[in-house]
Amino acid sequence: MxxxxxxxxxxxxxxxxxxxxxxxxxxxxxxxxxxxxxxxxxxxxxxxxxxxxxxxxxxxxxxxxxxxxxxxxxxxxxxxxxxxxxxxxxxxxxxxxxxxxxxxxxxxxxPGVTAMLALAARTGAPLGGDFCALSLSDNLKPWPLIERRLAAAAGAGFALALYNPISRARPWQLGAALALLRTHLPATTPVIFGRAIARPDEAIRITTLAEADPLWADMATCLLIGTAETRIVPRDSRPPLVYTPRRAAQ
Amino acid sequence: MxxxxxxxxxxxxxxxxxxxxxxxxxxxxxxxxxxxxxxxxxxxxxxxxxxxxxxxxxxxxxxxxxxxxxxxxxxxxxxxxxxxxxxxxxxxxxxxxxxxxxxxxxxxxxPGVTAMLALAARTGAPLGGDFCALSLSDNLKPWPLIERRLAAAAGAGFALALYNPISRARPWQLGAALALLRTHLPATTPVIFGRAIARPDEAIRITTLAEADPLWADMATCLLIGTAETRIVPRDSRPPLVYTPRRAAQ
Missing domain, CATH: 3.40.1010.10 (Tetrapyrrole methylase, N-terminal domain)
Structure with missing residues (x-):
């Protein structure tokens, strides 16, 4: 056998x-x-x-x-x-x-539950419309290709899940990616950092594209970037819900 | 409670x-x-x-x-x-x-195992690089936006998972999507139709963008579209493996 x-x-x-x-x-x-x-x-x-x-x-x-x-x-x-x-x-x-x-x-x-879906479930439905999954590692592809993909996805209104955002050998790539995304998306676009989802040291931070800081990510982090239509719904004494509407207009 | x-x-x-x-x-x-x-x-x-x-x-x-x-x-x-x-x-x-x-x-x-990941697992690793998930339903978004997203994703080298490809009320959309993708991708690009994955009536068909026929899809079908770099590995007396290399050059 x-x-x-x-x-x-x-x-x-x-x-x-x-x-x-x-x-x-x-x-x-x-x-x-x-x-x-x-x-x-x-x-x-x-x-x-x-x-x-x-x-x-x-x-x-x-x-x-x-x-x-x-x-x-x-x-x-x-x-x-x-x-x-x-x-x-x-x-x-x-x-x-x-x-x-x-x-x-x-x-x-x-198959298994992949990080972006576990993180999305924790926070609402940030990937509720069309979305892309992209690895920020430039070990196996050139950085200009990653930038082209980020621009194409954000420009066309896809939400984004970013895997492998940062490592000791790749310290600047996430900052460059966020800077590029700021030229395509509103400053208020919701961004979610999720670390070690479903493990004892799980940590989730909900922020905006303007505020997002690469230092909040490590090798165990997955990032979700919303679209211009992604909503943050505040709730008393609970974390907000983040969701991307199923309906898209433009 | x-x-x-x-x-x-x-x-x-x-x-x-x-x-x-x-x-x-x-x-x-x-x-x-x-x-x-x-x-x-x-x-x-x-x-x-x-x-x-x-x-x-x-x-x-x-x-x-x-x-x-x-x-x-x-x-x-x-x-x-x-x-x-x-x-x-x-x-x-x-x-x-x-x-x-x-x-x-x-x-x-x-969270759960979504259709595209279950189908990908059945066939190899067709979503092994960067990929997008896109609903072909134009019930909640205009068709021109769907075409723009298909072009952006295929043009930037993302593999694609297409949900809701066809229904009685939406009979022509998958054909139009495949026609558009043929203008962005080689005719030999692998395409996978997966129906009712992990259910008793599961059916999988591996083909190419040139050959793909919308009539092979129904409401329970998920489609995976490779990239120009996606490979089909033939195997004796087994279905071929389909995978998108982790490495990308351009």
């Missing part, structure tokens, strides 16, 4: 993890993944664990495929959803470039 | 539904929702069910909020994720326009 399951853990603990994902986790003999994601999976007797560093996605995919081709039942775990800036694409890339037997592996991908 | 839970059921049955969503469903006294979504929820003694038709989202939201303000523990169920072309925005709109006591309701939104 040559099997690789690529499993989305969702944004936090077991409460936002699907039963199909749990079942696949339980049946694996070998677990691969970025260390902090593997740490979210309960230990089970007989399972071996193979944590790896961030930014070695391709090597991690190749190691898991090699083990699966050798006959192991292998699980690759990812946070959120495997198809959203995560391991599913790296596994497909490795299969295309790899030996023919990798195409015969029984590959299954288990 | 004045409580409204807006609950994402995920794309199919219980296997893709989160434990938090299941728990909220179990604790509700009244269930509201579009009839076919309510039909996916097991009957429990003591729970009343209030199905409504499609396209009455605002009235459904107001009925649920009225019941919650009267002290009931109310659940509003939606397919997929409540924040993606579903009920969360309609509930927020109703709260903003409604009586002050609706803002005091204990509102919680439970």
């Amino acid at each position: 040559s099997r690789l399951d690529v499993i989305g853990l969702g944004p936090g603990g077991a409460g936002l993890r699907t039963p199909e994902a749990e079942s696949a986790l339980a049946s694996a003999a070998m677990l691969f993944g970025y260390g902090p994601y593997l740490d979210r999976v309960p230990h089970r007797p007989g399972q071996s664990r193979h944590p790896s560093d961030n930014r070695v996605e391709r090597a991690r995919a190749e190691a898991a495929l090699t083990a699966a081709a050798d006959g192991a039942t292998v699980a690759m775990v990812t946070g959120g959803d495997p198809g959203v800036f995560a391991m599913a694409a790296a596994v497909c890339e490795a299969i295309e470039a790899g030996p023919p037997e990798w195409r015969a592996i029984d590959l299954a991908i288990y | 004045s409580r409204l839970d807006v609950i994402g059921l995920g794309p199919g049955g219980a296997g893709l539904r989160t434990p938090e969503a299941e728990s909220a469903l179990a604790s509700a006294a009244m269930l509201f929702g579009y009839g076919p979504y309510l039909d996916r929820v097991p009957h429990r003694p003591g729970q009343s069910r209030h199905p409504s038709d499609n396209r009455v989202e605002r009235a459904r939201a107001e009925a649920a909020l009225t019941a919650a303000a009267d002290g009931a523990t109310v659940a509003m169920v939606t397919g997929g994720d409540p924040g993606v072309f579903a009920m969360a925005a309609a509930v927020c709109e109703a709260i903003e326009a409604g009586p002050p006591e609706w803002r005091a309701i204990d509102l919680a939104i439970y």
